[in-house]
Amino acid sequence: MTSIPAPSSGFATIDFETTGFYAEGTDRAIEISVVHSEPDGTITGQWETLINPGRDLGRQDIHGISAREILRAPQxxxxxxxxxxxxxxxxxxxxxxxxxxxxxxxxxxxAAYWAGVPFVSICTMRLARTHLGGSSTLADCCAAFDIDLSGAHRAAVDARATAELLGAFVASTGQSSWRDLLGQAERLAPYAGERGEWLARTNVEDYSPSFLERILDRVPDVSDSDEQAEYVALVERCLLDRYLSEHEKDALVAFAERTGLPRATVERLHRDYLAALVKIAWADGVITEDERADLISVAQLLEVPAEIVLDAVAQPVEIVEPPAATSAFVLNPGDIVVLTGEMTRARSEWEHCLREHGIVAKPAVTKAARLVVAADPDSLSGKARKARDYGIPIVGESWLAERYV
Structure with a gap:
């Protein structure tokens, strides 16, 4: 394992893969990755290891960790x-x-460890509600900034992407905004136990997300609060294998009780979430029998009447195409523009040019953006995909050059 630096101020981004999500019950951590970042968001190191939980591994089809690997891993x-x-x-x-x-x-x-001081933590999902206007899944947030998330559901991949997402938030808000928070983190009491060898995954198979997982990554936020968003995130973890175990049900109920979510709110979240799934499923203009079966399965898991899904999949949802960017399209002072791709002019030059016309250049695609300018208007980048989801026009660099040079 790469040597561990002496304690210093900064961020430590973590991600666990687990047997389930009932931390207070029988579920256990089976993989962890830690990424260090400087106060300005610059990544300086990463560590990862599998963890032997002393029990079955849960949904191996999701995390891809085998019992053979775990046998050699430290507890x-x-x-x-x-x-x-x-x-x-x-x-x-x-x-x-x-x-x-x-x-x-x-x-x-x-492990009978007490840190001596409380952990200081921050959630990028909650930050996204402020900075990205409701994006919640890691995939959705990374798409807004064009952060690579290839190989999701591996702790090292998710932790790295989350650290890059944090860096994007720090860059967009300024390092001074984080100074007080960083100053609250104190040294932790050392652990007296023996140090074992960390064991990173070696055989990482290509992960092919299912139809359901692909649309889960694109579902818009249906929550009205951070607590509701966290509840929906837990629901999403359940949906991936289309099975809701009794332990998972207990964990969802416990979360709702702990955060004070009333039954009516939970039922509304389930209905709204299912409606959003159906709308995304119709994005390509067709719902196959397998997709229909998946959606009905989700309805049953969420205890939403199946008739609601049957009615929804029977009638295609109207997909509104992004408005064409024609010569009549005009940017006004205060409008937000997002740039993506390698352009012929440096991005900093374009940002300066836009500022001179009172136009705001932002690094992430949100619903507030008026226009996305891409090196290739047919780009498949995350930013371009988000723009299409939101109905935001995408133009090439030449469109800017004709009007602002």
Whole structure:
């Protein structure tokens, strides 16, 4: 394992792969990755290891970890000392931090470790609600900034992407905005147990997401609060294998009770979420029998009457095409423009040019954007995909050059 640096101020982004999501019950961590970033968001190091949970591995079709690999992996107590050093004096970052922090604290508790001071943590999913206007899944947030997320559901991939997402937020808000938070992170008490060898995955198979997972990544936010968003994120974890175990049901109920979500709100979230799934499924103009079966299965899991789905899939949802960017299209002072791709002129030059006309250049695609300018208007980048989802026009660099040079 790469040597661990001395404690210093900065961020430590973590991601767990787990047997399930009931941290306080029988589920366990089976993989962790930690990414260090400087206060300005620059990534400086990454560590990862499998963890032997001493039980079955849960949904192996999702995380792709085999029992053969786990047999050689350390138990959590064997990585605790190094993990504590990696987190010491740093703000702990995670996407849906409620999930990862609960597993971190549960596993540390089983290892009989007490940090001496509280962890200082921040959630990029919650940040996205502020900075991206409702995007919630890691895939959706990464698409808004064109951050690569190839090989999701591996702790190292998800942690790295989350750290890059954090860096994008830091860059867009300014380092001074984070100074107070960074100053709250203190040194953690050392762990007295023995240090084991970390064991990273070696055989990583290509992951092919299912139809359901592909549309889950594109579902718009249907929540009205951070707590609702975290509940929906837990629901999404259940949906991937189209099965809701009794342990998962208990965990969802426990989360709703802990956060004070009333039954009516939960039922509304289920209905709205299913409606959003159906709309995304219709995006290509057709719903196959397999897709229809998946949607009905989701309805049953969410206890939404199947008739609602049957009615929804019987009639195509009207897909509104993005408006064409013609000569009549005009940018006004205060409008937001997003640039993507390698252009002939430096991006900084275009940003300066836009500022001179009172136009705001932003790094991420949100619903507030008026226009996306791409090196290739047919781009398949995450930013271009988000623009099409939101109905935002996409133009080439020449469109800008004709009007603002």
């Amino acid at each position: 959590f107590t064997g990585i605790t000392a190094d993990l504590v050093d990696l987190l010491s004096q740093r703000v702990v970052v995670a996407h849906n931090a409620s999930f990862d922090m609960r597993f971190l604290e549960a596993e540390l508790g089983r």
